[in-house]
Amino acid sequence: MNDRPSLYLLDAYSIIYQVFHAIPLMTGPAGQPTNAVFGVFRDVLNLIRDRQPTAIAAAFDGSGKVFRSDLFEDYKANRSEMPDDLQPQIPLIRRVFEGFRIPVLLFEGAEADDVIATLARQAVDRGMDVFICTSDKDARQLLNEHVFIYNLRKQSVLDVAGLKADWGVSPGQVVDLLSLTGDAVDNVPGVPGIGIKTAAQLLAQFGTLDNLLENIAKVSGAKRKENLYTHADTARRARELIALKTDLAIEVDWDALTRDGVDHAALKALCIECGFHRFLDELGADSAKPPEDEWPVDRYQVVDTPETFRTFLSELEAQPRFSFDTETTGLDPLRAELVGMSFCWKPGEAFYLPVRGPAGSKTLDPAETIAALRPILSDPAREIVGQNIKYDLLVLGRLGVELSESITDTMVLSYLLESGERNHNLDELARRLLDHTMIPISSLIGKGKGQTTIDTVAVDRVAAYAGEDADAAWRLDAILTPKVREQGLWPLYADLERPLIAVLARMEAAGVAVDVALLNRLSAEFAERLSGIKTEIYELAGREFNISSAPQLRQVLFDELKLKPIKKTPGGEPSTDAEVLEALSNEHPLPRLIVQHRQLEKLKGTYLDALPALVHPDGRIHASFNQVVAATGRLSSSDPNLQNIPVRTEDGRQIRQAFVPGEPGWVLLTADYSQIELRILAHYSKDPELVRAFEEDRDIHRVVASRIFGVPEEEVTRDQRRMAKTVNFGVIYGLSAFGLAGRLGISQADAAAFIDAYFRQYEGVDRFITQTLEAAKAAGRVETILGRRRAISGIKNTTGRSRNLAERTAVNTVIQGSAADLIKRAMLEVDRRLRAEGMRSRMLLQIHDELVFEAPATELAPLAELVRKAMTSALELDVPLQVDLASGPNWLDVAPMA
Incomplete structure (x- = not known):
């Protein structure tokens, strides 16, 4: 086998559907679905x-009616239409094949299986080994000493011996076996009551389908005999439908099928368009790429x-703009020590100032260097360029x-231009925009247990990096x-995102105090409760098992307790996810306990045990707030994710x-926008009933319920x-x-009627959604209230109730993105006023639509008034903004303030 050239035949739609259902829905930078494209590209x-x-x-399947439909009118009649989120991915998948220079073959009136069967025969005649990449059972009839089936998921090969071990038949018996069992996937009926095992036993006894049907009297079992007599013609027709054609008049350019590298430019463009940046490394070097002498x-x-520093300083003083970067001993800017600084104001020329290095290295004095640079770095007349400057600020x-x-x-600029991109780090931007691969930090400090810090690396190597x-x-x-x-987009950057960088840096530097003793006490309490729940689970199961093991849990629930599976995993196993366990809780108490155990275990591991390790020596957690992660413009947080x-x-x-609070005699203040996304919806939709409800400060969910149900x-x-609240946010x-x-927990018919009733009562909302989708379809993007943009592709329906991923993303971006604009404006205004008033109070956290502050008790009242005014005046909407204020000794026990 290994001495012969190999041909791999991809059953395109078999692979496409398999990865589409196996990989959770993914989106590209323009909000387009990409999970199937990703799966095919990876395969x-x-x-x-x-x-x-x-x-x-x-x-691929050819166009036009296939001959099997003439033989059986209901052939593949049970096939549903292609899912809405798969359709727009097919052209992209075609581009994957083009980029890898894989010819796409189809034949008018024939299915992909027949094309593969014909090519397999021709390839074997040419002295090749053939590997068919498919999940279709039909392909097993093609197996022989030179034709194999290759499983892309398991990276395994099925040969004749493997077929015999699995089904107990030879390749020549596969068609007869499937004629008896039928093929539910293609809606090909077989003989009732006969599965693979029984069919294999019958063929082992009688050899062929024809011989079996001629000797039905010799078959054991009265019911089986009756079914074979009754459905003999059904089996014969199935044989015609299942047998693949190996003699299509396909003329193949075999030279075109021979692999000849890839189209790097096309694949790079596709990766950027879909956001598959990690694939770029795996593709390898492009031999056509120009040399990088310019770097x-x-x-x-x-x-x-001292001498070279004085010369450098005089040159730097003459620069109105320059780029700047720090090198430190770690990734935490509030703990890492400065190792050096680099400057650039002309492409290809850079300067590195080391202030720390290996023993014996020549370095500058840290204090003297910082003192000399301070007036230049803080000069408001100079513009400093950098990547992720918040780190350098800290x-x-x-x-x-x-x-x-x-x-x-540059990181924030890239984000404003391509908010849907998942990664705006320097390595990715250099690769995407400069066609340059940066020196990896691992080449300097290593990885894993052997990793060092950059101050132990030779200064000249650090200087290059x-x-x-x-x-x-x-x-x-x-x-x-x-x-x-x-x-x-410059006003959005200059007036909102740029000043926000310093505000976020001040919040991160302040941090938030944490009661570690309380976390430890809660952890011990949770551990005791988990132990009790585990004992109950074991008693109900009748034995001990690994609760965290999905296979073991499946065995207990479905094999031993005989509970009915509700849905399957992408791998075809019965699912044990939270939704399934909640549903099964009505039938048996064990699933409910599993849910409780999972929830407690996650809270304990994610927060109670993890948070104390993140507390700095000052008793505070200093989370990072990220501007360039959420495509809607929302901030996110990490290390830890407090949101x-x-x-x-x-x-x-x-x-x-x-x-x-982190100081004695201080308190926490929380300020939360009330129903901000619904208020923004009212502003955009101009719906008179929604606007009036907010103007009159009525309970919006009660108002909507009143109108939909027709009651006071x-x-x-x-x-x-x-129910009205769910619809309010759901629409x-x-x-x-x-x-x-x-x-x-209602019927789909009732739910549909409920949604229709909502849109009849609030026609302005219906009109806003339609107009938003029409604008997105025409412009290929949507905009928030302050002009933040997100590219959108794949808008299909601008009316109606059913929404695909791109359509949901479009409306979500406008509403949620505008809410993000609003709270960012509010943060800037609050920070400005706090500094102008010289208050000791600090803004600590931003959690979606909520801000958290700490303040001396004596400043609480003026701080509350300052925050209320700043937040309610941050943007002018057609409805009033409302902020709910609360204060207290901790984030949980805060009481509303008048």
Whole structure:
């Protein structure tokens, strides 16, 4: 087998549907679905790398009616239409094949299976080994000593011996076996009551289908005999439908099938369009790429003596703009020590100033260097360019240096231009925009247990790395700043995102105090409860098992307790996810206990045990707030993710109790926008009833329930209000009747009627959604209230109730993105007023629509008034903004303020 050239035949739609259902829905930078494209790209890349085929081709179904439909009118009649989120991915998948230079083959009136069967025969005749990449059972009839089936998921090969071990038949018996069993996938009926095992036993006894049907009297079992007599013609017809054609008149250019590299430019463009940046490394080097002599990393200048520093300083003083970067001993800017700084103001020229290095290295005096640079770095007349400048702000802030407010952050600029991109780090931007691969930090400090810190690396090597960072930022600025200005996004950057960088840095530097003793006590309590729940689970199961093991849990629930599976995993196993366990809780108490155990275990591991390890020596957690992650413009947080601390359960809320003021005699203040996304919906939709409800400060959910159910507001029940609340938020994001039915526990018909009633009562909302989708379809993007943009592709329906992913994303971005604009404006105004008033109070956290502050008790009242005024005046909407204020000794026990 190994001595013969190999041909790999891809059954395109078999692979496409398999990855589409196996991979959770993914979105590209323009909000387009990409999970199937990702799966096919990954499969092809792995196949080429691991199997190194001589030749490769992809087969698609041909257009027009296939001959099997003439034989059986209901052939494939049970096939549903292609899912809405798969359709727009097919052209992209075609581009995957084009980029990998894989010919696409199809034949008018024939299915892909027949094309593959014909090519397999021709290839064997040409002395090749053939590997068919498919999940279709039909292909097993093609197996022989030179034809194999290759499983892309398991990377395994099925041969004749494997078929015999699995089904107990030879390749020549596969068609007869499937004729008896039928093929539900293609709606080909067989003989009732005969499965694979029985069919194999019959063929082992009688050899062929014809011989079996001639000797039905010899078959054991009265019912089986009856079924064979009754459905003999059905089996014969199935044989005609299942047998693949190996004699199509296909003329193949075999030279075109022979692998000849890839189209790097096409694949790179596709990866960027879909956001598959990690694939770029795996594709390998492009031999057509020009040499990188223009990146003279070995010639960046090291400034390590008083004399060279004075010369450098005089040149720097003459620069109105320059790029700047710090090198430190770690990734935490509030703990890492400064190692050096790099500067650049001309492409290909950079300077590195080391202030720390290995023993015996020549370095500058840290204090003297910082003192000399401080006036330049803080000069408001100079513009400083950098990548992720917030990090540098925090590092230098600990050294008493406050950077100029005239900063240009290339990471933020990239985000404003391509908010849907998942990654805006320097390595990715250099690769995407400069076609340059940066020196990896691992090449300097290593990885894993052997990793060192950069201050132990030779200064000249650090200079190359640091100089390249400053050089890349300078070159990126030359590309990004003009684009931001041309697209009218500079005001959004200059007036909102740029000043926010310093505000976030101040919040991160302040941190939030944590009661570690309380977290430890809660952890011990949770451990005791988990132990008790585990004992109950074992008693109900009748034995001990690994609760965290899905296979073991499946065995207990479905094999031993005989509970009915509700849905399957992408791998075909019965699912044990939260939704399934909740549903099964009505039939048996064990699933409910599993849910409780999972929830407690997650809270304990994610927060109670993890948070204490993140507390700095000052007793505070200093989370990072990220501007360039959420495509809608929302901030996110990390290390830890404070925005995910749960509030819906009592156990989750207890964790908030550990967040406390960091000074004696201080209190916490929370300020939360009331129903901000619904207010923005009212502003955009101009719906008179929604606007009036907010103007009159009425309970919006009660108002909606009153109008939908046709009852006075005072008679709205709690359940009716709950249903209206679900619809209120659901309609913004295209909640379907199916989704609403699941959330409310009602029928899909009732849910659909409920949604229709909402839109009849609030026609302005319906009109806003339609107009938003029409504008997105025409412009290929949507905009928020302050002009933030997100590219959108794949808008299909601008009317109706059913929404695909792109359509949901479009409306969500406008509403949620405008809410993000609003709270950012509010943060800037609050910060400005706090500093202007000279107050000691600090803004600590931003959690979606909520701000958290700490303040001396004596400042609480004026702080509350300041925050209320700043937040309610941050933007002028057609409806009034309302802020709910609360204060208390911790984040949980805050009481509303008048």
